[in-house]
Amino acid sequence: MLTVFLLSLIAVLTAWCGFESSKWGGEMSIAFSQASSARIQSTAAEAQANAARQYDLTIYTQWVLAVEAQDTDLQGFIEERFSPQFAVAFDAWEAGGREALGPFTVPEYVPPGTLESVALADRADAKFDEALEYNQRGDNYTLLTVLFALVLFLTAMSQRVxxxxxxxxxxxxxxIVAVGCVVTMLTYPVKI
Known part of the structure; x- marks a missing residue:
């Protein structure tokens, strides 16, 4: 009687662990995909920020040349073409007495895409860590499946000797192995 009950119970628990392993594997795949998507978006935002920096650097270089040539009309013309983000940084640099190495080094200079890039990179890192956690959960259930298969083997063999x-x-x-596995399984998160 105990043998039949144990075989039946362990067969169900083995199937449950296989199901849970599969569900956590799916969650892992989704989280890895989300991490990849966020990383791609972060790279695109960083490219936008780099392009804005390049534009601002080109304009600033022309401004420096106009200052060197003492051409105030050209200076004013160029300043009108500063990007909004660079204009804020330029004003802060001027207000600081031009003590910083240039407007690019002041904290006020934040080209478009910079903050988005950082936020998306952080999201990608978080999703990647989440995916690794889900992978471990799936592996834990897979290990329990193997151990439950051992219980099935031992139970069946006990009838053959x-x-x-x-x-x-x-x-x-x-x-003993079955009880240990059930206790362990009860500590694992469930994904339905």
Whole structure:
């Protein structure tokens, strides 16, 4: 009777662990995809920021040349073409007495795409870590599936040996492993 009950229960628990492993594997795949998508978006935002920096640097270079040539009309013309982000940084640099190495070094200079790039990179890192966690959960359930298969094997083998002490020993070991697996399984998160 105990053998039949144990075989039935462990068969169901083995199937459950396989199901959970599969579900966590799916969650892992989704999280990896989200991490990849966020990383691509972060790279695009960083490219936008780099393009804005390049534009601002080109304009600033022309401004420096106009200052060197003492052409105030050209200076004014160029300043009108500063990007809004660079204009803020330029004004802060001027207000600081031009002590910083240039408007690009002041904290006020934040080209478009910079903050988005950082936020998306952080999201990608978080999703990647989440995917690794889900992968471990799936692996934990897979290991339980293997251990439950061992319980099935020991239970079935206990019926094949002739010595009564060997039957009890194999069945006892199967019960011990089964209880340990069930207790462990109860500590794992469930994904339905």
């Amino acid at each position: 002739n010595a009564a002490w060997m039957q009890r020993a194999m069945l006892g070991l199967a019960v």
